[in-house]
Amino acid sequence: MSAKNMFNGTASLFWLMIKNNVTFRSDMIMNLLTRLGFPFIAIVAWIAIYASTSSSSVGQFTLSNMISYYLVLTVVEIVLWYTNAIWIVQDDVQSGFIVTKLIRPANYPISVFAEGFGNLAFYFVLIGIPLLIAITYLTGLSVSLTTLLLFIASLLIALVIAFAFQFIIGTLAIYFTNIGGMAAVYFTFEYLIGGGLFPLTLLPSSIGSIFMSSPFAFQLYFPAMLYSGGITLQFAMQQIWIGVAWAVIITAVAALLWKVAKRRVDAVGV
Amino acid sequence: MTGLSKLQQMLKIFLIRQKYDWNELLQYRFQFIVYLAYAVLQPIITLVFISTIYGVSNGIAGWSYFQLLFLAALSGLTTSLFQYFVEPQRIFNDITRGGLDKYMTKPFSVFLSLLSYGNKLVVANMLGNISLLVYCMLNLQFTLLQLALLAVAVAAGTTAFIIFMMAFIFNWHKYFTGGWWISTLAEMAQNAAYWPISIFGTFGYIILTILIPIGLAVFVPAAIFTGKISIVTYALFVVVSLLAIYIFHGLYRKGLAGYNSAAG
Numbered sequence: 001m002s003a004k005n006m007f008n009g010t011a012s013l014f015w016l017m018i019k020n021n022v023t024f025r026s027d028m029i030m031n032l033l034t035r036l037g038f039p040f041i042a043i044v045a046w047i048a049i050y051a052s053t054s055s056s057s058v059g060q061f062t063l064s065n066m067i068s069y070y071l072v073l074t075v076v077e078i079v080l081w082y083t084n085a086i087w088i089v090q091d092d093v094q095s096g097f098i099v100t101k102l103i104r105p106a107n108y109p110i111s112v113f114a115e116g117f118g119n120l121a122f123y124f125v126l127i128g129i130p131l132l133i134a135i136t137y138l139t140g141l142s143v144s145l146t147t148l149l150l151f152i153a154s155l156l157i158a159l160v161i162a163f164a165f166q167f168i169i170g171t172l173a174i175y176f177t178n179i180g181g182m183a184a185v186y187f188t189f190e191y192l193i194g195g196g197l198f199p200l201t202l203l204p205s206s207i208g209s210i211f212m213s214s215p216f217a218f219q220l221y222f223p224a225m226l227y228s229g230g231i232t233l234q235f236a237m238q239q240i241w242i243g244v245a246w247a248v249i250i251t252a253v254a255a256l257l258w259k260v261a262k263r264r265v266d267a268v269g270v
Numbered sequence: 271m272t273g274l275s276k277l278q279q280m281l282k283i284f285l286i287r288q289k290y291d292w293n294e295l296l297q298y299r300f301q302f303i304v305y306l307a308y309a310v311l312q313p314i315i316t317l318v319f320i321s322t323i324y325g326v327s328n329g330i331a332g333w334s335y336f337q338l339l340f341l342a343a344l345s346g347l348t349t350s351l352f353q354y355f356v357e358p359q360r361i362f363n364d365i366t367r368g369g370l371d372k373y374m375t376k377p378f379s380v381f382l383s384l385l386s387y388g389n390k391l392v393v394a395n396m397l398g399n400i401s402l403l404v405y406c407m408l409n410l411q412f413t414l415l416q417l418a419l420l421a422v423a424v425a426a427g428t429t430a431f432i433i434f435m436m437a438f439i440f441n442w443h444k445y446f447t448g449g450w451w452i453s454t455l456a457e458m459a460q461n462a463a464y465w466p467i468s469i470f471g472t473f474g475y476i477i478l479t480i481l482i483p484i485g486l487a488v489f490v491p492a493a494i495f496t497g498k499i500s501i502v503t504y505a506l507f508v509v510v511s512l513l514a515i516y517i518f519h520g521l522y523r524k525g526l527a528g529y530n531s532a533a534g
Contacts, residue, residue, distance in 0.1 A: 058326050192315050
């Protein structure tokens with residue numbers, strides 16, 4: 001399979017996902033609005049918490065810091081919402097369609113990535129970037145070029161870790177057929193340990209520091225804290241290498257598992 | 271066939287479907303065990319979250335630690351109840367692919383057939399959240415009357431929310447051709463119910479009780495149990511729940527009438 005063929009196949013999948021989204025416009029708009037409802041709920045809840053607290057800060061966060069954190073978190077979450085590798089692989093395995101995909105002139109893991117990336121890119125451009133600009137303007141965040149570059153790098157790390165994790169769980173469908181339970185456990189860890197529920201610095205330092213070093217933290221907490229100004233640039237530059245290391249390790253595990261598991265893929269007529 | 275015997279027959283078929291679903295589910299034993307672990311995690315997360323909030327702040331005005339924990343656990347319980355019966359994505363898939371045809375030709379309620387679509391594994395979540403509720407109850411003062419009122423409000427409110435979602439799915443598809451995002455709407459409503467809905471202001475209060483009746487299933491029962499609303503207000507909300515059930519059921523039937531079969 002030539003590199004050109006592989007690229008064309010992957011690019012077609014990417015555009016197909018974008019066209020899918022544009023076709024159902026009302027669904028797309030309502031999906032955006034409901035997704036934005038989640039940070040809205042969290043922010044209103046924290047406003048109520050701050051209102052009943054005598055101090056102007058909770059942990060190291062002022063209300064303004066907290067709002068910035070949840071808003072930036074929404075942008076980061078777009079990367080995770082639309083990765084979708086778990087469900088794509090499980091559907092392919094359960095329907096037997098994986099066999100058809102494996103004989104196509106495209107690398108399977110990359111085509112799974114492209115399928116999710118089409119959605120992700122579409123929503124990131126449509127809401128992620130405008131929301132990021134609005135957050136920066138409305139909350140008065142001072143974002144230097146270095147911060148912006150580090151933030152982009154952290155989003156790429158989050159994307160790679162999220163995809164690799166999801167691909168690992170998705171690949172397990174070859175062994176277990178149904179991986180709904182494992183996916184639920186994974187998403188729970190990602191959300192809690194990753195800082196999706198609340199900033200990890202609010203936890204007692206002994207637990208918080210363990211969570212912050214985990215790969216889940218590099219999916220949500222680290223990028224959100226970086227852009228909302230919750231950590232210094234010097235600290236961010238040190239931490240980002242830990243994120244890179246996690247991305248490499250988890251991707252290697254995913255590649256190894258796929259190499260072993262794909263030998264077990266079988267279907268009638270093949 | 272009399273009304274009562276028809277009801278008995280429908281209940282019998284519904285229970286047979288439940289038994290079938292459970293048997294099918296138990297074929298994936300490993301997943302079943304993993305889901306049990308997940309079910310234990312859910313109430314733990316609620317406990318960690320509320321404890322963290324009260325560890326670093328005074329929480330929400332007017333709500334003690336155990337009261338807010340109770341509300342959050344009740345939200346988890348009603349969410350599980352909803353998920354046990356309704357899976358919006360699966361219903362949407364059936365509507366768009368003509369999958370309801372098989373129910374239309376049977377002398378059995380389509381509504382009850384759709385209620386068997388939910389995720390049976392959430393029973394484990396229910397048990398986890400019930401444990402958390404019991405833990406809170408041991409630390410809260412309440413009367414048996416309040417407990418009875420809580421049960422009535424949960425039943426009425428959850429029924430209203432389930433029928434609302436059904437009506438919404440069918441009518442959205444009827445008028446806008448789509449609706450795959452509706453499962454996110456359900457999640458968002460359940461997310462909002464985690465908190466006292468009074469924090470969302472009058473507008474939010476109205477939306478989350480009348481328009482999307484999740485507040486009737488969570489906030490109202492928790493509020494009567496913790497003594498935050500009077501018995502008169504409670505009675506009014508129960509009446510609103512019953513009205514909501516009636517109205518949303520009518521809307522559901524209208525939406526269902528707009529369904530086009532695969533052959534249609």
